Amino acid sequence: MTETYETTARTTGTRHRERLGYDRAAVHAVLDEAVFCHVGFVVDGEPVVLPQLHARVGDELFLHGSSGARALRAARDGGLPVCVTVTLVDGLVLARSAFNHSINYRAVVVHGRAEEVVDPAAKQAALSALVDAVVPGRSADVRGPTPKELAATTVLRLPLTEASVKTRSGPPADDEADLDLPYWAGVLPLVPLRAGTPQPAPDLPGGVAVPDHVRSWSRG
Secondary structure, eight states: OOOOOOOOOOOOOOSSSEEEEHHHHHHHHHHOOOOOOEEEEETTTTEEEEOOOEEEEETEEEEEEEETTTHHHHHTTOOOOEEEEEEEEEEEEOOGGGGEEEEEEEEEEEEEEEEESHHHHHHHHHHHHHHHHHHTTGGGSSSOHHHHHHEEEEEEEEEEEEEEEEEEEEEOOGGGGGGGGGSOEEEOOOOBBBBOOOOTTTOOOOOOOOOHHHTOOOOO
């Protein structure tokens, strides 16, 4: 049986409800494929949206940032209400009319209260997960954080309880009256992120080979 997230007032769409879903595996797949997310919150009465790296571990999403950041300081006092979004663009939908142009996409929206990870072991595990979310296997091949670096970093945990996924796929939805117009229509697919040739740091000592987890990186 398919596992789904419970629908709430915040995850119930008002437009194109046929594109909206709550399938847990589909939500996880989009979060895992995305390299970064956008985190929205309110600080001092003003809305803020920031791009951040993220990592999903089970049904929890981990975020991190400087311990001195206003939002992260606010999260220490009972948690910070946030809205996290991720969008993957799969193709450009080119219609015969300008009005019916669109994109094929997969997007996830998560609502909840992000709380600080205080336990040292849990914080270290979350930071390793964040590194591995960027390049799988990377955390085992680098120096871990020092106590000073750990103190300068705040990690937030966001439970995946209010989450939804919205998708569009397929060809343009042209009006019937436009079908005979002499304009090209269709979908221009966008390939998933692919890595180019690794570029070593200019101060890298000779003889240090590019590790497999770097050479084999891919998304989607």
